[in-house]
Amino acid sequence: MKKHIKRLLIFALFAVSFGGGWLHYAYHPAAKTGFGWVPFVSAILSVIVIPVLFMFRKTVHWGYLLNGFTAILGTVTMGHFSFVLGPLWADVAILWGKFAIGRALFCIEVYPADANPKPRGWALIRYPNMGFWYVHLALWALVYWLGHAIWR
Amino acid sequence: MNKIKLFKPLWWVVHVLAIVGVAWLGKFVQF
Numbered sequence: 334m335k336k337h338i339k340r341l342l343i344f345a346l347f348a349v350s351f352g353g354g355w356l357h358y359a360y361h362p363a364a365k366t367g368f369g370w371v372p373f374v375s376a377i378l379s380v381i382v383i384p385v386l387f388m389f390r391k392t393v394h395w396g397y398l399l400n401g402f403t404a405i406l407g408t409v410t411m412g413h414f415s416f417v418l419g420p421l422w423a424d425v426a427i428l429w430g431k432f433a434i435g436r437a438l439f440c441i442e443v444y445p446a447d448a449n450p451k452p453r454g455w456a457l458i459r460y461p462n463m464g465f466w467y468v469h470l471a472l473w474a475l476v477y478w479l480g481h482a483i484w485r
Numbered sequence: 486m487n488k489i490k491l492f493k494p495l496w497w498v499v500h501v502l503a504i505v506g507v508a509w510l511g512k513f514v515q516f
Binding site: 417 | 504507508509510511512513514515516
């Protein structure tokens, strides 16, 4: 059953990413605006590279990291867009669906079925726990904003 | 489980590159 669930989740990850990439390509083809390359490259990673990384036990950690950071990248850039031009929070919500699928794939592969890890203290914000992602989302947003506001 | 160790040379390389990269992304993306 585990293999079957894994295959379903990998397909879900592929389908969500493919849908997201397709939508983006319709919004702004990569060649037309410079920053159109950002979703284009993220989509290639999410549709092809990340599902393949999740297929093999050896590369699950890389899939988990890439999946999480592409979700953060999309959240920060689309959050920026949402404040400046128009709300894209629905798209951000889809992205966190993609994140959750990746985390489910990671957990099913790395932890025993009945595990109930309870990280405490410093471990809360260390890889691979959720705090790691919250800290990286907050710091990524801060650094991105500083780059946007200060770097000329 | 392979844990990424904090404060090793690779950790610094990854984080310095990531900070510069993300800041550059903030500069690059102009809506």
